[in-house]
Amino acid sequence: MDRRTNPYTPNAGAPPRFLAGRRTEVADFRVLLQRLTRGYTEQSMVVTGLRGVGKTVLLGEYHRIATEENWVAVETEVSKNTPFGPQMANLARRALLQVSPRARWGAKARAAAGVLKSFSLTVQPDGTLTGGLDVEPDFGRGDSGSLNDDLADVFEAVGEAAQDRERGVVFLFDEVQFLARAELEALIGAVHRTVRKQLPVTFAGAGLPQLPGLAGEAKSYAERLFKFPTIGELGEHAAEALEEPARAEGVTFDPAAVHEIVTYTEGYPYFIQEYGRAVWNIATGATVTHQDAVDARVTVEAELDESFFRARVQRSTQEEERYLRAMAELGPAAQKAADVAAVLGRSSEQVAPLRARLINKGLLYTPRYGYAKFTVPQFDRFMRRYMDLDGPAGT
Ligand SMILES: Nc1ncnc2c1ncn2[C@@H]1O[C@H](COP(=O)(O)OP(=O)(O)O)[C@@H](O)[C@H]1O
Ligand SMILES: [Mg+2]
Structure with missing residues (x-):
């Protein structure tokens, strides 16, 4: 048929012509915003799932819903190479300027700009993040140097400005598993502050399936602040x-x-x-x-x-590829570290650094202690056609 009218969208993050399933995740998000708008508290959402299941697409849908609900949504993708503090300062500044344009700032918005300015100067002393914030920094708020306290100050101030305009602000984060522990902790703490103050600010995210565990380690009350819906195959x-x-x-x-x-x-x-x-x-x-x-x-x-x-194996060394291939030999399920090592004829200790690197790169995750699983569906099938067990990589 005519290629020019081909309606399919096999590209990362590309919104499909028809968003199948996901009704619960979409409805829950809308209810979350509507409850926060009315001053009720509600658990925020961090969607988890394997690669290619539609997490980024769902965040895009959340952005659209937020706009419909008269909320400001600011979106970002976490990467290990982007420093977190400046990234947060930038996002919060974008959010504030969208909540209300500079020319129409009231007392709350000006106060938020002051907090944001002191935060920006704390995380980026050269002042390059303070564009549009031409107010005096609010010394004492957002500038303690402790990310936990400062980010909470920023969320609170932005929340008060938003509430004043009868709006809300949602921070949307993709690839949340790449946040460092201290960063995740600060983010969870900041959401905690807004919940205590009943402000219309929240954070929703998406990432690989190890997230609930990571969040729980970062802050023990994470489980109470967030829902972690898992998305996957479309089933029916x-x-x-x-x-x-x-x-x-x-x-x-x-x-x-x-x-x-x-x-x-x-x-x-x-x-x-x-x-x-x-x-x-x-x-x-x-x-x-x-x-x-x-x-x-x-x-x-x-x-x-x-x-x-x-593209996913190409970022791996030959040794890492051999580890992935050995794991593929055992099938798609979660595999015990010792079993994979045995396929390679090595001990668990010998291959532990390899395994850790693959987890760090987001190719594997640990669904439970001692086990690892591919983050990409059907990856075992791919590895078996990609690589002979005894031969060189790639054909
Ligand atoms: N609910 C859905 N219905 C139909 N296609 C979808 C759906 N969600 C995602 N897709 C498609 O699946 C692919 C992967 O989506 P993406 O959001 O990039 O996945 P992830 O972020 O989980 O890796 C894209 O081609 C997208 O168009
Ligand atoms: Mg994605």
């Missing part, structure tokens, strides 16, 4: 994700084609988008047939390897 909504974008273009699927594609993709959103795109380009009639689905398979696998899987 997988067929909709495939069929709805096509239907909008007047194209339908044979049930056998849907079955073939849902089975292969196991209902993972990214894989469905990739398959949808390939089968669309191959099909010739207004109905996608089972044969089209079978014919598209080679393209789908090649595209997935190229765009989704290979």
